Structures are given as structure tokens and as C-alpha cells.
Amino acid sequence: MAQETYDIVVGGGGYVGIAAAVAIRSAAPHLRIVVIDAAPAQVWRKDQRASAIAAGASRMLTSMGLWDEILKEAQPITDMIVTDSRTSDPVRPIFLTFDGEIAPGEPFAHMVPNYVMVGALRRKAEELGITIEQGVTVEGFENQNASTHVLLGDGRTLVARLLIAADGVRSRLRDMAGIKTVHWSYGQSGIVTTVAHERPHHGRAEEHFLPAGPFAILPLKDNRASLVWTERTEDAERLIKEDDLVFEAELERRFGHKLGALEVVGARRAYPLGLTLAREFVRERIALAGDAAHGIHPIAGQGLNMGFRDVAALAETIVEADRLGLDIGSLSVLERYQLWRRFDTFQMGVTSDVLNRLFSNDSTPVRALRDFGLGLVDRMPALKSFFIRQASGVPGSDGPRLLRGEPI
Template sequence: MDYDVIIAGGGLNGLTLALALDSAGITTVVIDTFAPQESLSPKFDGRSYALSAASQKMLDALGLWEDLVRHAEPMLEIKVSDGAAGETPSPFVMQFGDEDFSQGPMGFMVEDRHLRARLAEAVKASNVTLRSGQTITNQTIHSTHVTVTIDGHRPITAAVLVGADGRNSRTAKTAGLTRTGWNYNQSSLVCAISHEKPHHGIAHQYFMPSGPLAILPLTQNRSGIVWTEQRHVAQNIHSLSDGDYLDILRPRFGDFLGEISLAGSRYIYPLSLSTTHRMIAPRVALVGDAAHAVHPIAGQGLNSGFKDVAALAEVLCDTKRRGQDLGIHTTLAEYQKWRGFDNALLCTATNSFNRIFSNNNPLLRGIRDLGMGLINAAPKLRKNFVATAAGAAGDPPRLLRGEPL
């Protein structure tokens, strides 16, 4: 075979998996449809990620964090409240801080441009083969290997094909892995803002009637915004001038950070739930959005993908050390067992949270406010909540514990 593993998709999950496998001596090729200049730009485009403490540990274990830390802003406190534009926030809040998570910051905010660039640099310095600007046109499963055909190039073979090619994964469709899901009739408006006052590392999540508004701390008196509205409303807001856009944001945002201005470009993303019924097929495994794309209400999209990466890398590494075929059913079934339930639970939780909180029903508002107040008054519940969000609950893979493969 040409490689041990072929990865379809050179996004954040695909490149991170390739580096994890390379660290364990597993030969890997990444086939990415996009040319490098399409995804790598030093200009800030407004996109950023809330990395959990476990995701940060994995990046550290892979030797990536040392160069990323100067671009990362720790989340030292999280405040969650219910409210509406122009209204005083509900007095019932959930507030999480040092007393709820003793292992350091609960997470870190990192801009897309820095994370993507660091992964690209690491891949370039590794033994991973990266084939950019190429598209897999066919995949064929054999009893002992998988063959993929790349337009204009000779076929290549490997023991396993991993789909890291997003929610419209061609890998999943060709493997017969069916999806379920629905649209939320919501879109997220994503941008970054500069503000007068320091945020002190505090992340805010406001549950508005139309959808959540997240204000996430970035470096240098800036914050990332993920602002959810009904789809037609979001599209109308997105089409406005920068000044009018900010005029609509300000009453939702409040004045607690002083005057605000845009920092970078604005984006809009339609929201939907999309998940496969299974994450594996013969000699095929899926990671990240190729397997499950969820509502951003909990900020767990990339973290969930990184959990997939860590689990799959570990089961493939252990199989390699046993001298077994990486693509045997028992290996991939172990990955499915490890990640399948957790991903189904995340899909259910984010979908339920969105339905409960994205409305202005007085009865539901009363129930959810009371629920947040009760959780906030229970230290054990708060600690369990934070441990789950930080990726420290349960039995995380070695990489998420900061241990090498």
C-alpha cells in the first residue's frame, strides 16, 4: 500500500489527525480540495474558536501549543444569562470560575488564522504528505485495503480512508453512511469587535429570544461575536453597512465594555443539525463535521471534532503497535463505540438547549431562569458542568489528557 491512512479534507480536523498519526509513525496522506492560499491568510477574518482545556492539551501534546499560546486568550470565567435586546439581564445566571475548575483556564480563544497557519507549518515540517488542490473522485473498498482515485493522478491505496471533508462529506456519501438532521431557520452572524474596556478573560453567553449571543474574549481588548437570529432577520442584518450593523448589535451587547467597533470581516452561517447514523463503514471512518455538525450554542463543534481525532488516532496507533491491519472491523468498531454515543448526546443536548432557550415564551423563560439559578447555587453541579465542557469528564483519549500517543 502507498500509505497507512488517507485523509480526505485538509481542514483543522484533517490536519490535526494527520499530525497525531505521524507522531505515532503511521504514514498518512491528506487530500485537500482547496489550494493553500484559499485557506491561509494572515489577515484577520473575524473567525475564532473556543478551545476546551482538553483540546489545548492535545495541541500541546502534538507540539503545537508553544507557538500558539501567544495568540490565545484564556477564558477565566463564563457567565450565562437570559435576556432580550434593551432589557436588563435576568438576575438568574450561571457563573463559572476558578472554584469550578482547578486545572487552569476552562478554555482558550484562538483565531482561525493562527490555528490554521500553525497546523500548516507543522504538517510541512512532518512526514505527512499533503496534496492540495486535488479532489478524490472515487473510492473503492477491497478486503485488504481501500483505493482512491484522484482526478488527473494515479490511484493511491491505504488501509483506512478517513473522511474529514465537512458536513457535505463525499467520503460519507460514497461509503453509504446516511445522515439525518434539519434546518433551524436560524443563522449565526460571526465577527470580532474591538472595545474600550478590558474583558478580563470573561466569556458571556446571553440567551436571547431569537437565539444565543456569545461574546468571547480575544487578545488585545477584542472579543469574538457569535450572534444568532432567525434566518431572514440575520440575512437582513448581514446586508447592512458596518455602522448600521453595529447599531443593531449595541442594544444586545450592552455597554459594559464601552464603545465597540468592528475588527475584521463579517460572516453569516445558516444553522442546521446534520449527523450520520454511524461514523464508520468498511475501512472508512469519519471525524468532525463529516460525522456530526451541531448548533454552536455550546461552542463545542471543533472540540467535538478534536475528540474524534484523539480517539481515532489512539485506536489506530494501538492497532499499529499490535501489528494488526489498521482497517480491520474491530479497530473501527472500537472508535465507533468510543465516540458514537458522546456525539449523539451532544447533538441531542445542543438541539434541546436551542429549542428551550431560543424563544420568548414566559413559562419557558421562568423555568429556564429558575434552572440556571439552581445550577448556579449547586457547586457540585457547576463543577460537573464545567468538567464536561472542558473535556475532562469521562474517559478522554490520551491526547486529550496531554499525553503522547
């Protein structure tokens, strides 16, 4: 079959893959980009989950002309509380509170339904003339001189200067490139679902540290909340299989009664939790982005936002190299992206790992120590402001421009 030529092939049609294509094409409209997505057409519309979009990511989406559309379905997080207790405790004392703004009128994060975000990205991709090949797999690739030849499952070969691997934490493209990972399982699974509740949440997010792991209540529009409920894997699998009455009873024990009657309105899913860090983010002609480069515990709510930080750094690296007439797929160019992202990724991976190990246990001495630490942080406004700024993902002057809301 005849070869098709592009500048960039993106493997993976989730939010990171599509966002990378849109960010690059918006700043360099002459670059030919194709997205290869193995998932069936329209499957993204069935994703009932929601994600926390930090301020840095929302600034990036604003500069890409997407945020106004997404904001219609977004729920700002106005404040956050952290508790530490056992499931059976009648009262859960609040050890830590956070104001939800990093600047007047700018929340540090919004909750956005995944299908809304991906839908907006795909419509923008279509507007920019980005080709999306749906239901097609990448079966292999081989570098030849100044290009990579990407073999598709339907027999076609795509020739490009760069392949972006954004195909998830179990990335086949990463494996094909021979890039090793550091990985371990936590023996935990995250139960994800959506509930409707009787009373308004007023935009408050809550994270309850329980012996089996964190239980996060994240506000959505219309008196609903997205739950990320961590349990030991065997308990999570049992809960998913239980009937509605048992599941809602267990949910109510953890959620409490402060928001009135509860009703599960979303599908329940359980996802195994672990830490996966790629030893390299780039090789000649290939760059990893999103979960293909890093998969972390959801305790800090930073997984998707780390992917968007990858997008901002990679897009700026590629566009600036192209403007200078450099080879956008060469290792010398891609090393800038790797240097930009590896330390932040390692730091966030270690932080999430330590937090999970510290808070997912019921040791009385450890609980006393961590509660003292939470209370100490709560009494130090400057330190709380630093943590909120870090969680917002807004970089300093040396960070990617898109995350500051500036065009490339």
C-alpha cells in the same frame, strides 16, 4: 497513471484532518500519510474566525508539541456569565456564573484564532513529513481486498489501508460511502464577526439568551471579542447585507455598553445552523471525523472540541492496532473508534438541540422555568463544577490518552 501507495489518506485539510494526520504520525512515524485538501492553497490564512479550545484539546495539542506556539495568540477564558432577557430589556440579570478554571492555573478553555491553530498544525505536519496535496478533490474510492483505491480529480489513484473523511458537515466522502445522516435545520443562522472594544474584558465570556437565539461574546487578545450571534435566517441575511451603521446599531443593542465603544474589525459571515449526525462513523476502510460525523448548534461551543475528541480517539485506535499488527482499516478495528465516540456525540447533539429549543423562544412560562433552573444551578457549586468539567473535555481514566495530555 501510476498508483501511489500510502497507509492512510486523509480527505480534508482543516484543523481536524491535519490534527488526525499529525497525531497518528507523531506516535507511529513509519505510517505513510497524505492529506488531500480541495481548498485552494493558503486559503486558511484568510479565516478570521476564532474558536474556543477546551482544556482537553489544549492538553492534546500540548502532547503533540503544538500548544506553546498556539498559546502566544490564545486568550484564556477566566470566567463566564449567562443571562436571559429580551433585546429591549434595559437590564440583563445574570442567572448563572462559572469560574474559568478546572485546576489551579488551567482555564477550562482558551479562544484561539483559527488561522493560528491551522498554521501551527500545518507546520508540524510538514516537520513530520506528512504530504499535503492542496487544491485536489477526491472523486471516488473503491475497496479492493485489504486496501481502498482513492481516485483524485487530477487522474491519480492513491492506494491506502484507510481513508479518513474529515471534509466537513456536507461531506462528499460520507455520501460516497453511502452513510446516511439524521439532519434538520433550525431556521437560524449564526453571524460570526470580530469587534474591538474600548474597555478590557478581563477574559470574561458572556452568553446572552435572546428570543432569536444565543448571543455569545468570547474574549480575544488586545481588547477584542469574537461574536457568535444567532438570528432567524431571514433576519441574519438582512443584517449581513446592511450598511455598517445599521449593523453596528443592531450589534450595540445586543452587546451593550459595558465595554465602551465598539468597532467591527472582522468580516461578517452568516452560517446556517442545524443538527447533522451520521448514522455510522465507520465502514470498512473509512472513518468519519469532525463535522463529517457530526454538526451541532454552537450554543454549547463544542463543535471544534468534538472534532478534536474524534482525533484523539481515532489516533489511539489506529496506533494501538498498528502496534499489535492488526489491519488499521478493517471494520473490526474501526468499531472501537465508533463505540468510543458515538454516545458522546449523540449526547452532545441532543443537549445542544434541547438547549437551543429551550432558550430560543419568548414564551413567558418557559422563560420563568428556565430562569429558575439557571438560578438553581448557580447555587449548587458541585453541579457547576461538573458542568465545567464536562465542557473542558478532559476525560476520565477510560478516555483517550491524548485528551489527558498523555502520549499514545
